[in-house]
Amino acid sequence: xxxxxxxxxxxxxxxxxxxxxxxxxxxxxxxxxxxxxxxxxxxxxxxxxxxxxxxxxxxxxxxxxxxxxxxxxxxxxxxxxxxxxxxxxxxxxxxxxxxxxxxxxxxxxxxxxxxxxxxxxxxxxxxxxxxxxxxxxxxxxxxxxxxxxxxxxxxxxxxxxxxxxxxxxxxxxxxxxxxxxxx
Amino acid sequence: xxxxxxxxxxxxxxxxxxxxxxxxxxxxxxxxxxxxxxxxxxxxxxxxxxxxxxxxxxxxxxxxxxxxxxxxxxxxxxxxxxxxxxxxxxxxxxxxxxxxxxxxxxxxxxxxxxxxxxxxxxxxxxxxxxxxxxxxxxxxxxxxxxxxxxxxxxxxxxxxxxxxxxxxxxxxxxxxxxxxxxxxxxxxxxxxxxxxxxxxxxxxxxxxxxxxxxxxxxxxxxxxxxxxxxxxxxxxxxxxxxxxxxxxxxxxxxxxxxxxxxxxxxxxxxxxxxxxxxxxxxxxxxxxxxxxxxxxxxxxxxxxxxxxxxxxxxxxxxxxxxxxxxxxxxxxx
Numbered sequence: 001x002x003x004x005x006x007x008x009x010x011x012x013x014x015x016x017x018x019x020x021x022x023x024x025x026x027x028x029x030x031x032x033x034x035x036x037x038x039x040x041x042x043x044x045x046x047x048x049x050x051x052x053x054x055x056x057x058x059x060x061x062x063x064x065x066x067x068x069x070x071x072x073x074x075x076x077x078x079x080x081x082x083x084x085x086x087x088x089x090x091x092x093x094x095x096x097x098x099x100x101x102x103x104x105x106x107x108x109x110x111x112x113x114x115x116x117x118x119x120x121x122x123x124x125x126x127x128x129x130x131x132x133x134x135x136x137x138x139x140x141x142x143x144x145x146x147x148x149x150x151x152x153x154x155x156x157x158x159x160x161x162x163x164x165x166x167x168x169x170x171x172x173x174x175x176x177x178x179x180x181x182x183x
Numbered sequence: 184x185x186x187x188x189x190x191x192x193x194x195x196x197x198x199x200x201x202x203x204x205x206x207x208x209x210x211x212x213x214x215x216x217x218x219x220x221x222x223x224x225x226x227x228x229x230x231x232x233x234x235x236x237x238x239x240x241x242x243x244x245x246x247x248x249x250x251x252x253x254x255x256x257x258x259x260x261x262x263x264x265x266x267x268x269x270x271x272x273x274x275x276x277x278x279x280x281x282x283x284x285x286x287x288x289x290x291x292x293x294x295x296x297x298x299x300x301x302x303x304x305x306x307x308x309x310x311x312x313x314x315x316x317x318x319x320x321x322x323x324x325x326x327x328x329x330x331x332x333x334x335x336x337x338x339x340x341x342x343x344x345x346x347x348x349x350x351x352x353x354x355x356x357x358x359x360x361x362x363x364x365x366x367x368x369x370x371x372x373x374x375x376x377x378x379x380x381x382x383x384x385x386x387x388x389x390x391x392x393x394x395x396x397x398x399x400x401x402x403x404x405x406x407x408x409x410x411x412x413x414x415x416x417x418x419x420x421x422x423x424x425x426x427x428x429x430x431x432x433x434x435x436x437x438x439x440x441x442x443x444x445x446x447x448x449x450x451x452x453x454x455x456x457x458x459x460x461x462x463x464x465x466x467x468x469x470x471x472x473x474x475x476x477x478x479x480x481x482x483x484x485x486x487x488x489x490x491x492x493x494x495x496x497x498x499x500x501x502x503x504x505x506x507x508x509x510x511x512x513x514x515x516x
Binding site for chain 1 (some may be wrong): 196199200268270271301302303306309310312313314316317321322324332336339343345361369477
């Protein structure tokens with residue numbers, strides 16, 4: 001078999017992504033879950049890179065690894081609940097007695113089966129577009145042009161939405177501050 | 184080298200991988216040697232500014248002092264605090280060092296002397312810098328120490344605040360060059376000192392230097408360390424080799440920031456007579472010297488002043504610079 005570095009890289013990157021995504025759910029400490037999430041995001045950037053979407057990969061690292069994971073970590077560190085920070089408290093007790101066999105095994109299994117079924121149907125029905133041939137060029141320029149011509153209205157709407165969220169966050173933070181000073 | 188590997192009958196992909204490993208090793212050795220030089224330089228500059236000789240016992244003018252320090256650090260016992268989150272504690276210095284090395288991928292030392300001139304170089308730099316924040320938080324949290332935790336929170340707040348003006352100045356540089364590739368940024372500044380971006384981008388340059396010093400945790404922005412109030416910040420619990428890695432990463436960040444200032448505003452590796460790589464190092468070390476000069480002259484600023492400087496001064500300045508750059512590019516045609 002011919003040694004195809006792109007294929008090998010894809011297998012390694014996607015395997016790490018899947019394993020770390022699994023660890024996000026199973027990690028006992030929420031801090032570890034957040035770090036696994038960061039690794040998943042990083043590996044997804046690798047997948048984008050292998051598809052020739054460099055800009056998307058860089059944006060993925062910038063936004064998801066650099067900003068979102070950091071904010072999640074901040075949230076964990078600043079929260080006061082001991083079980084959230086995973087420090088000095090036992091992990092949440094799992095009550096096995098009152099969870100019946102049906103709820104513990106049959107229901108999750110049914111949910112998983114249903115999801116797999118839906119995904120199989122989707123994958124077999126949808127006709128996937130072929131890999132775009134001309135994507136090797138200057139993707140940044142293409143994205144920029146598309147954003148400011150065809151997608152100008154969604155782009156502006158997203159900007160306004162983010163602005164509203166920003167102002168909302170400030171309003172909430174200021175109100176909480178005032179209350180603390182009074183009390 | 185690459186051709187030679189292909190000549191031995193090796194497949195192209197294998198040759199690529201070997202070249203990649205070699206280039207990374209060269210960068211790591213380069214960073215280690217730079218750190219040794221910079222530590223000595225820092226202590227000498229500090230000594231001169233504080234009117235004392237600085238290290239002067241080991242070798243001519245104290246030249247071998249840092250070697251001795253490095254050997255001491257490496258031979259120290261490896262200590263992991265008992266309450267620490269061991270896996271994260273061990274990973275944190277590795278993550279921060281990997282991010283520092285990864286930044287060097289796109290920096291042009293000279294014409295054709297770059298690991299990989301990515302076409303998204305500027306965004307790549309911004310993205311990789313963001314990983315540093317994560318590493319600081321990992322180090323501070325996993326140490327199970329209040330000083331570390333406070334230090335890492337300060338680091339993260341500082342890095343996140345100063346990343347915004349930094350990225351805004353990068354955007355302006357990209358607009359000037361009409362490309363996000365660092366090779367094109369250098370090419371746009373060829374042909375003499377009058378073409379350097381530092382003149383049309385003087386506001387951007389100042390914002391970049393201030394924000395870059397804050398990003399690299401240089402004095403007077405070294406609040407995360409703040410030894411008088413925080414012991415040593417996020418790396419309080421680290422010792423020996425792991426601490427050395429943090430130290431190395433810090434100096435790697437200093438030199439990367441200076442190299443970027445050189446590339447973006449000072450014409451990069453270009454100049455008369457001397458070969459480009461020599462000019463690159465002359466300019467980079469000149470920027471480093473200026474940051475050390477500033478750092479040892481000004482007192483450390485207070486945390487609320489730091490935040491105010493970032494949000495009320497640097498970000499508006501960077502935005503003004505962005506608007507001005509747009510007008511300038513339009514006017515230039």
